[in-house]
Amino acid sequence: MNRKFPEYKGLDLAEINKEVLKEWEANKTFEKSLSIREESPSFVFYEGPPSANGMPGIHHVMSRTIKDIICRFKTQKGFFVQRKAGWDTHGLPVELGVEKALGITKEDIGKSVSVAEYNEACRKDVMKYTDMWEDLTHKMGYWIDMDHPYITYDNRYIETLWWMLKELHKKNLLYKGYTIQPFSPAAGTGLSTHELNQPGCYRDVKDTTCTGQFKVVRNEDSAFLFENADADIFFLAWTTTPWTFPSNTALAVGPSIRYVKVRTFNPYTGSPLVVVLAKDLLSSYFDPKSADLSLADYKPGDKKIPYKILDEFDGEKLVGLRYEQLIPWIKPDGDAFRVIAGDFVTTDDGTGIVHIAPTFGADDNRVAKESGIAPLLLRDKDGKQQPMVDRTGKFYLIKDLDPGFVKTHVDLDTYSEFSGRYVKNAYDEKLTEDDPSLDVDLAVMLKKENKAFKVEKYVHNYPHCWRTDKPVLYYPLDSWFIRTTAVRERMIELNNTINWKPQSTGTGRFGKWLENLVDWNLSRSRYWGTPLPIWRTEDGKEEKCIGSVEELVNEIDRSVRAGFMDKNPFGSFRPGDFSDENYNKIDLHRPYVDDVILVSEQGKPMYREPDLIDVWFDSGAMPYAQAHYPFNPPEGGLQFPADFIAEGVDQTRGWFFTLHALATMLFDSVAFKNIISNGLVLDKNGNKMSKRLGNAVDPFETIEQFGSDPLRWYMITNAQPWDNLKFDGAGIDEVKRKFFGTLYNTYSFFALYANIDGFTGAEEEVPVSERPEIDRWIISLLNTLKKEVNDALDSYEPTRAGRAIQEFVTENLSNWYVRLNRKRFWGGEFDRDKIAAYQTLYQSLETVAMLAAPIAPFYMDRLFCDLNKISGRHSEESVHLTDFPGADESYIDSSLEERMGYAQQISSMVLALRRKVNIKVRQPLQKIMLPVYDNHFEQQIDAVKDLIMTEVNIKEIEYLKDVTGVLVEKNQTQL
Numbered sequence: 021m022n023r024k025f026p027e028y029k030g031l032d033l034a035e036i037n038k039e040v041l042k043e044w045e046a047n048k049t050f051e052k053s054l055s056i057r058e059e060s061p062s063f064v065f066y067e068g069p070p071s072a073n074g075m076p077g078i079h080h081v082m083s084r085t086i087k088d089i090i091c092r093f094k095t096q097k098g099f100f101v102q103r104k105a106g107w108d109t110h111g112l113p114v115e116l117g118v119e120k121a122l123g124i125t126k127e128d129i130g131k132s133v134s135v136a137e138y139n140e141a142c143r144k145d146v147m148k149y150t151d152m153w154e155d156l157t158h159k160m161g162y163w164i165d166m167d168h169p170y171i172t173y174d175n176r177y178i179e180t181l182w183w184m185l186k187e188l189h190k191k192n193l194l195y196k197g198y199t200i201q202p203f204s205p206a207a208g209t210g211l212s213t214h215e216l217n218q219p220g221c222y223r224d225v226k227d228t229t230c231t232g233q234f235k236v237v238r239n240e241d242s243a244f245l246f247e248n249a250d251a252d253i254f255f256l257a258w259t260t261t262p263w264t265f266p267s268n269t270a271l272a273v274g275p276s277i278r279y280v281k282v283r284t285f286n287p288y289t290g291s292p293l294v295v296v297l298a299k300d301l302l303s304s305y306f307d308p309k310s311a312d313l314s315l316a317d318y319k320p321g322d323k324k325i326p327y328k329i330l331d332e333f334d335g336e337k338l339v340g341l342r343y344e345q346l347i348p349w350i351k352p353d354g355d356a357f358r359v360i361a362g363d364f365v366t367t368d369d370g371t372g373i374v375h376i377a378p379t380f381g382a383d384d385n386r387v388a389k390e391s392g393i394a395p396l397l398l399r400d401k402d403g404k405q406q407p408m409v410d411r412t413g414k415f416y417l418i419k420d421l422d423p424g425f426v427k428t429h430v431d432l433d434t435y436s437e438f439s440g441r442y443v444k445n446a447y448d449e450k451l452t453e454d455d456p457s458l459d460v461d462l463a464v465m466l467k468k469e470n471k472a473f474k475v476e477k478y479v480h481n482y483p484h485c486w487r488t489d490k491p492v493l494y495y496p497l498d499s500w501f502i503r504t505t506a507v508r509e510r511m512i513e514l515n516n517t518i519n520w521k522p523q524s525t526g527t528g529r530f531g532k533w534l535e536n537l538v539d540w541n542l543s544r545s546r547y548w549g550t551p552l553p554i555w556r557t558e559d560g561k562e563e564k565c566i567g568s569v570e571e572l573v574n575e576i577d578r579s580v581r582a583g584f585m586d587k588n589p590f591g592s593f594r595p596g597d598f599s600d601e602n603y604n605k606i607d608l609h610r611p612y613v614d615d616v617i618l619v620s621e622q623g624k625p626m627y628r629e630p631d632l633i634d635v636w637f638d639s640g641a642m643p644y645a646q647a648h649y650p651f652n653p654p655e656g657g658l659q660f661p662a663d664f665i666a667e668g669v670d671q672t673r674g675w676f677f678t679l680h681a682l683a684t685m686l687f688d689s690v691a692f693k694n695i696i697s698n699g700l701v702l703d704k705n706g707n708k709m710s711k712r713l714g715n716a717v718d719p720f721e722t723i724e725q726f727g728s729d730p731l732r733w734y735m736i737t738n739a740q741p742w743d744n745l746k747f748d749g750a751g752i753d754e755v756k757r758k759f760f761g762t763l764y765n766t767y768s769f770f771a772l773y774a775n776i777d778g779f780t781g782a783e784e785e786v787p788v789s790e791r792p793e794i795d796r797w798i799i800s801l802l803n804t805l806k807k808e809v810n811d812a813l814d815s816y817e818p819t820r821a822g823r824a825i826q827e828f829v830t831e832n833l834s835n836w837y838v839r840l841n842r843k844r845f846w847g848g849e850f851d852r853d854k855i856a857a858y859q860t861l862y863q864s865l866e867t868v869a870m871l872a873a874p875i876a877p878f879y880m881d882r883l884f885c886d887l888n889k890i891s892g893r894h895s896e897e898s899v900h901l902t903d904f905p906g907a908d909e910s911y912i913d914s915s916l917e918e919r920m921g922y923a924q925q926i927s928s929m930v931l932a933l934r935r936k937v938n939i940k941v942r943q944p945l946q947k948i949m950l951p952v953y954d955n956h957f958e959q960q961i962d963a964v965k966d967l968i969m970t971e972v973n974i975k976e977i978e979y980l981k982d983v984t985g986v987l988v989e990k991n992q993t994q995l
Contacts, residue, residue: 023780025771026886031764033727033756033879040878041158049898050163053095054102056901063099065091066662066692067164068675069106069172069639072150073114078709078717078747079668079701084162085732085875086666086696086741086818092163092874093813094664096904102659104646105157105169109146110549111635112207112487118142118548126208126546127412135547135611142548143173156719160728161877170646172550172638175603179569180645181638182553182608186567187686189554193503194542194565196629200382201541203495204485205413205447210497211485212541212634218486219670219700220708225482225491228459230262231305231371231474232466233286233295234271237342237357244337245281248330251292253281255343255359256305256473258370260480261380262459263443265466266347266415267408270376270384270393272362273335274298277372282306283315284327287474288467290320295473298372299332305371305474335361335372346471347462349435350408351428354394362387379407379496395496399425407496411545413447415439438462446490500552500631502540504681511537511684519694521816522742526695529672540681542634547610549632555618556629562620568651569606570595575618582619589615598652640678643691662692664816669697669742696816698741704748717747725749729876730756736875737822759826760879762834763868767883769838770861773845779858781891786856788911795860797920798837799911801828802867806907809871818875825872833864836924840967862887873899919960923968926950926961930972947976 044050065087070080091101118141119125122133129138154166170177188194202211215221233254236242245253255271273279278299284306285292297305306327313326341359364383365374378388378395388395397405399422410416417440418426426432441458445451466472483492504511512534520526543552553572556563566572569590576588589612592605606612610632618626638645643660647653661683667675676695683691702708703715710716722731726749734755739745774780788799805828812821837860844857869884877900884899896902930948934941952958958979961968965977 023890024775025890027768027771027775028764031761033729033760034724035727036882037159037161037723037727037729037878040881041161043881044898047897049900052898053163053900054100057095057098057100060098060100062656062659063091063094063101064659064661064663065101065103066643066665066679067104067106068665068667068671069108069170069642070153071108071111071113071146072153073117073146073148075149076153076156076719077701078719078722080156081160081719081731082698082701082735082741082745083667084157084160085735086698088160088162088164088877089736089818089874090664090666090696090813090816092877092900093904096870096874096900096902098903103164105164105166106642106646107147107150107169107171108635108639109143109171109173110632110638112209112546114142114146115546115548116207116487118145121145125412129547135614139548139609139611146173159720159723160732170642172635172642172645173609175569175606175608176598176648176651177638177645178550178608179651180647180649181550181633181641183567183650184641184644184682184686185553185633186565188502189565191685193506193685194500194554195503196498196500196560197539198496198498200380200385200494201497201499202483202492203411203497204488204490204492205411205444206488206490207485207546208411209544209546210495210499210541211492212636213538215486215634215636215674216483216492218674220484221486222481222483224479226477226479227260227482228262228457228463229258229260229476229478230265230459230463230466230472231256231258232262232265232346232375233293233471233473234268234346234375235344235471236296237344239342242341245294245296245341249281249283249294251283251294253294253296254473255338255373256295256297256371257373257375258474259375260478260482261443262462262466263409264377264380265375265462266349266438267377267379267396268346268375269352269356269378269396270388270391271343271359272365272374272376272387273338273359274365274367274372275334275336275339275361277335277365277367278332279335279338279372280329281331281333282327283330285318285320285325286470287325288472289470290318291470293470294330296338296373298367300367301370301372302329304369335365346466347434349431349438350396350398352394352396353429355392356394356396358391358393360387360391360393380409380494382494385496398429409443409493409495411495412442413444413493414442443493444491497541499541500543500554500629500633502542502681502685504537504540504685507681507684508534508537510688511680514684514690515680518690518692519816521694521696522740525669525672525697525742529669530676533673533677540634542637543629543631544634545630546632549609549635550638551608551610551613552629552631552633553613554629555616555626557620557622557624557626562622562624562626564618564620564626569593569603569608572616576616579617579619582623584617584619584625598648636674636678637682639675640682640691643679643683644686660687661690664694664696665692666696666698666741669699672697694816696741699739699744701735701745701747704746704750706744706746709747717749722749722752726752726756727878729879730760733759733822733826733876736818737826740817740819758830760876762830763865763879763883766829766834766838766861767865767886769845770858770865771886774858774862777850777854777858779850779855779862781859781862781887781893783855783859786852786859791856791860792853793916794837794840795856796911796913797916798832798860798864800913800917801832802864803907803909803911804917806867806871806905807912810904810906813874822872822875825868825875829868831924833868836920837861837864840971862891866893867905869899870902870905915960919964922957922960923964923971926968927971930968930974934972941973943973945972945974947978948972948974949978949980952979952981 091103095101202216204211236253238246257271279296280299282295310324310326315326318326338359339361343357345357376384378385398416400406401420401422415438442448443458445457463472463475485492553566573590573593579585580588590606594602620626647658649658679691683689730752734752738751808824809821841857866887869880873880881899888894
């Protein structure tokens, strides 16, 4: 039988991609890679769940390549690596997409469309791009079980979440609180601090700012201010959000800050007045050149406004003074419009006097409560107290307020003009950035009323919703929290045991986040998500947290017996039956759980808290919920913690945090031991990719054009995974030519001459010790490479592994070994020397295929199979079923590697010098002079002298032991 190594007319990696995929499918190669390791030690990997209601992008190829490399490597190293895919199916992205498709807003849910209909639409919409995700996963060679994914909307998944919440409740780590929290009017829900700190949430915006004039009430306490004053006195307070001025109920000063009393004129009305502000900020409001101008000579409209300092004093003297309400639309209930002390007041900007609106700022709310200042609250038509701005982001409509409250507290003549106005134009679809904002109109009003001292545009950093891209408000919310601060120190301790790649993310970005941790705002006022499993009596004195479907069924039975429910809607559920059929009988989503009334220990009806939980809890719970823990875990038990995870750096305060927080609180453990946090994939100019900018790269088109292998190799070797990658298609093409093209040409050279000579790889092995030095050198390098690649991948540094393989192939195997040994393959007898050359080159190619297989799985499998189908050296049908090659230390000759390295470097330098002076290699030269610093170096060069002289075509190497006057060391300035 005439067996020959396959030969090809050209390298088409995209086509090889498709052909190898078909072979994997036909042979069930992925499944075999798992089955052959079933009895082996486990290497635990967690897949972070993507949302399938959005299209995958090129950045997903990066993170999935990293995961695939490590999982393939660990499989080849003899571990059993389960890889379960998952889908993140709840939350804002789904809801907002459905609302847009249905042409509704959140306010329409439960009215024009039922909650059940809405949630059913969400359930369908969330999986609409599943085929595209599976297709990309398939084409890029990411081996993961897509047939049995965990799905976060599955009732079994939710049951585990309920069990976790009950465990937190039992530990007193779950509580309800009324605090000022980030709130997204565009999304209609509160946000946790880790959502607010997603990349890009804080951005620079230009807003209208206003320094308001708060008129001081003249009484016994303020008499000292009115001494030497011939006009009304005002406190100056600055804000970047003038829309909060109507909710002002206090002003805060720094007790130890020095303040000045200044006689001047209002720059807009020309009215005489006396203002109070911090001394250190005087120059921000008054031109020092105007200090000498006469007050008597001022005329309204003059550009230069004179001023005179009348007095100065500590802020402590101002505490307790009263002032008139700036915008008297609505009367507050309780003590208000008083100066209080604030520990956060500084003179960094503004006036040194802070306007306090307790309903719209956490610091404002805190100091107001400490000083007994009432917030400005309205009473809606349901009798509930509300801030002035409703949850859509507009001032309350009069029709939505309690008529009795309107009659006694609201000045309809002044408030009616602004009722229903959105506080940010972004919340009103009819408005653009060019339309006058509420802030502008309020500032204009205050100018006319002699209540604005300075109005200007100001660029500042402002938070935006991570999903809607619209501004966030700080808003009083009745929310459920997880007491993460109770375990902050333990979370820091455990984090210090995790192997972060890069370490700076663990100690810096993630570590600093943990140091400044606040309690986790868990509840969300939405519809499609995991319902909070807490039922409470109307007075809030009794509550139950349900931890399983069985517990819920039993509690409903009690409620039926108590007469609060007619029947049990979950009565057909069979506890202990974990089948799809049984769990599909029920739905733990809204509105079905909303209809459930339970009975308290005191016999009172209990109603579910209407909120959902933060969708990040869903993803952080995946180590347990994917296994339906603790109800029906796999035979081997819970796979926890993970040995390895990988996602983008944008997950630092998302998935990474929730994984870590929940593992710490529930199991006093890390959730993952090793992590690669990859950077962003930017366009070639360093800009963020987006469809809007037209610079987004289609991963499907890229794979179709280049194949997955060069794309994967480029992404991994171009930069460290944790550095941002400036993605450029030209870089992929370069990788394709320089690395894959070189490897392909090396194989083609081998196959051509092996087939001519009839070499099959089955010949009797020529002992390495009996092969020529050049063979022993490449085999030594090959075993050093094995050590380097093993160490790099074991250390979660795939870039180092890829670059080492690439250098070996291009610089050593092709450019040196094959080039210098061509004559051994070309002609002559099929003797022992030629067989040794074939065996050396075969071994090099085979080993490269095995080492590079985790990074470039398609071509390396083809290369391995092309070699192995003739030699029969391996029983495995795929490189991915083989053991990862380990180094044989006995073949490593560091001295040989060193001297051959010198030969390569010296040859390269001499050839470069020839090119520089345009002397071709075919023209022989007499000699080169080589500086020698020690005997060892001279001996090493002597051993490869003939090789160097042949390579660069010279007749002699002269050693220079005294280099005085020959070598000139460049000084620092020349460098």
